[in-house]
Amino acid sequence: MKYVNEFRDAALARAVAAEIAALARAGRRYKIMEICGGHTHTIYRHGIKDLLPAPVELVHGPGCPVCVLPMGRVDEGIAIAERPEVIFTCFGDMMRVPGSKGTLLEVKARGADIRMVYSPLDALRLARENPEREVVFYAIGFETTAPSTALTLMRARKEGLTNFSVFSNHVTIVPPVRALLDSPELRLDAFIGPGHVSTVIGCRPYSFITQDYGKPVVVAGFEPLDLLQSILMLMRQLAEGRCEVENQYTRSVPWEGNLQALKCMAEVFELRPYFEWRGLGFIAQSALKLSAAYADFDAEVRFGSPGLRVADPKACQCGEVLKGVLKPWECKVFGTACTPEHPLGALMVSSEGACAAYFNFGRRAMERENVIPLQVETVSGAGS
Amino acid sequence: MCLAIPGRIVEIVDADLQLAKAEISGVRRNVNIGLLDEGEGAVQIGDWVLIHVGFAMSKIDEAEAQRTLQALEEIGAAYQQELEELHGSRIE
Numbered sequence: 285m286k287y288v289n290e291f292r293d294a295a296l297a298r299a300v301a302a303e304i305a306a307l308a309r310a311g312r313r314y315k316i317m318e319i320c321g322g323h324t325h326t327i328y329r330h331g332i333k334d335l336l337p338a339p340v341e342l343v344h345g346p347g348c349p350v351c352v353l354p355m356g357r358v359d360e361g362i363a364i365a366e367r368p369e370v371i372f373t374c375f376g377d378m379m380r381v382p383g384s385k386g387t388l389l390e391v392k393a394r395g396a397d398i399r400m401v402y403s404p405l406d407a408l409r410l411a412r413e414n415p416e417r418e419v420v421f422y423a424i425g426f427e428t429t430a431p432s433t434a435l436t437l438m439r440a441r442k443e444g445l446t447n448f449s450v451f452s453n454h455v456t457i458v459p460p461v462r463a464l465l466d467s468p469e470l471r472l473d474a475f476i477g478p479g480h481v482s483t484v485i486g487c488r489p490y491s492f493i494t495q496d497y498g499k500p501v502v503v504a505g506f507e508p509l510d511l512l513q514s515i516l517m518l519m520r521q522l523a524e525g526r527c528e529v530e531n532q533y534t535r536s537v538p539w540e541g542n543l544q545a546l547k548c549m550a551e552v553f554e555l556r557p558y559f560e561w562r563g564l565g566f567i568a569q570s571a572l573k574l575s576a577a578y579a580d581f582d583a584e585v586r587f588g589s590p591g592l593r594v595a596d597p598k599a600c601q602c603g604e605v606l607k608g609v610l611k612p613w614e615c616k617v618f619g620t621a622c623t624p625e626h627p628l629g630a631l632m633v634s635s636e637g638a639c640a641a642y643f644n645f646g647r648r649a650m651e652r653e654n655v656i657p658l659q660v661e662t663v664s665g666a667g668s
Numbered sequence: 669m670c671l672a673i674p675g676r677i678v679e680i681v682d683a684d685l686q687l688a689k690a691e692i693s694g695v696r697r698n699v700n701i702g703l704l705d706e707g708e709g710a711v712q713i714g715d716w717v718l719i720h721v722g723f724a725m726s727k728i729d730e731a732e733a734q735r736t737l738q739a740l741e742e743i744g745a746a747y748q749q750e751l752e753e754l755h756g757s758r759i760e
Contacts, residue, residue, distance in 0.1 A: 321670060322670060325743070326739075329742065329743070348670070349670070350670075375721070375753075376749055376750075376753055377670070400753060400756075401753070401756075401757075402721065402722060402750075402753040402754050402756060402757035403700075403721045403722025403723070403757055403759055404721065404722070405700060405722050405759040405760075406722070406756075406757050406758065406759060409758060409759065409760050412760075425670075425721075428670075428672075428720060428725070429720065429721055431703055431723070431725075432700070432703075432720065432721045432722065432723040435686070435700060435702045435703065435723065439685075480670075480672055480718075480720065480725070483718070483725055483726040484725070506736075506739060507735065507739060535728060535729070535732050536718065536726050536728055536732065537726075542703055542704075542725070542726065544702075544703050544704065544705075544706050545703045545725070548702070548703070634670070635743070635745070635746035636670050636746075
């Protein structure tokens with residue numbers, strides 16, 4: 285079965301871009317931040333930047349959970365992984381994130397029992413199958429992923445598993461956005477809200493951006509035209525002097541979010557007083573730890589993690605890129621000492637990191653290669 | 669792990685354990701439906717859902733599923749890695 289892909293229609297994309305251009309006031313610049321790493325990927329992949337008029341600038345946000353993890357948390361995971369009784373489990377994305385003494389992949393090569401899993405429920409199965417071993421799941425992710433960890437822990441408790449624990453690095457999206465808004469280095473005009481995170485938390489949590497800071501927000505989908513339409517909605521708000529949270533991604537995001545998921549998170553997690561973010565420093569109430577009811581499953585308690593703080597390598601400017609102060613290519617080591625094959629910083633590791641996305645697609649975009657052009661699909665007479 | 673892949677629910681494996689079988693890019697794997705099994709919008713056999721780290725996280729329609737699959741295929745390496753990890757998944 286074939287579908288008319290109206291989200292790739294080049295003529296429509298140009299029409300939307302022209303409307304955006306018509307709304308841009310002469311002499312004014314518009315800085316719009318896309319919070320989510322998935323959006324950053326789409327922007328580079330499809331050359332969205334080239335379609336926008338010069339006054340509209342996209343600034344990449346902190347919405348990539350691998351990229352914002354500070355080195356100390358990687359080192360603490362490695363310290364647990366090196367224990368002989370432990371089977372250490374994590375998502376594939378984590379394996380190449382550099383800590384101060386190497387990556388999980390390197391520790392695995394030295395003999396540690398580290399296993400990539402697709403789901404926290406796969407880690408739970410390993411705990412069931414290996415009752416004599418300690419199975420630790422290294423949890424990362426925003427509100428998109430935290431409910432999955434929560435349901436996994438609820439199941440572990442129901443089964444009475446005593447050899448399973450979670451090292452939680454779950455973070456929440458609202459506090460870093462507030463930190464960026466408070467930062468004098470960065471003056472933003474509007475925000476493209478994240479898609480998948482919003483399927484869980486809904487649209488209401490972004491209202492502080494409109495109410496306290498007077499900046500419009502549009503929650504967006506992941507297709508090129510989703511992003512263009514969202515930028516148009518933001519430009520209309522700015523032109524009309526409106527300031528609202530709007531939802532462009534109604535196909536997947538209910539206004540209220542997923543109440544079942546929020547309930548599970550509230551049962552299993554509580555907010556940490558503060559948490560360190562790579563490049564952004566310590567941010568109050570920005571991360572989730574296991575609640576008192578689930579303390580028995582908390583790897584930090586079980587293995588006595590000391591709360592390491594490790595500075596980034598001196599040459600690494602991930603922090604500035606994460607804050608949107610530097611563009612990826614303005615970093616001193618971009619593409620030279622730091623590449624996707626040998627990343628110095630986390631932004632080059634994840635495919636959703638701004639540096640990796642720019643390295644893979646952005647530079648080539650200038651050569652007009654490898655970027656997927658927007659085109660009309662010819663379907664049942666709907667072609668052009 | 670940041671990806672969400674469309675899949676179609678083909679069987680409710682164990683309602684108490686919130687497990688369903690989903691067909692995802694040609695393979696069938698167990699997924700957890702515990703985030704979408706309450707109320708009027710509860711998932712049913714035949715529904716398309718976005719699956720993230722083994723959990724159905726939102727219901728979508730078929731057109732949206734096809735669009736998302738097309739976009740994922742274009743991502744390339746990251747999607748292939750996600751599929752490989754999914755192939756190795758045995759949620760019980």
